[in-house]
Amino acid sequence: MIRFIKSSFAWQFAGGFLIGAAGMLAIHATQPELPTNPYAATHATR
Numbered sequence: 672m673i674r675f676i677k678s679s680f681a682w683q684f685a686g687g688f689l690i691g692a693a694g695m696l697a698i699h700a701t702q703p704e705l706p707t708n709p710y711a712a713t714h715a716t717r
Contacts, residue, residue, distance in 0.1 A: 675681055
């Protein structure tokens with residue numbers, strides 16, 4: 672296990688994961704909220 676943690680593959684995987692997570696958070700923060708549909712029902716009754 673120690674050998675795997677010290678391997679370059681593990682560090683590259685962790686680095687790629689962190690870069691991807693940071694990119695997803697940055698993209699998510701910049702996207703505007705979708706407007707609500709004015710024709711959608713606000714409540715459902717039967």
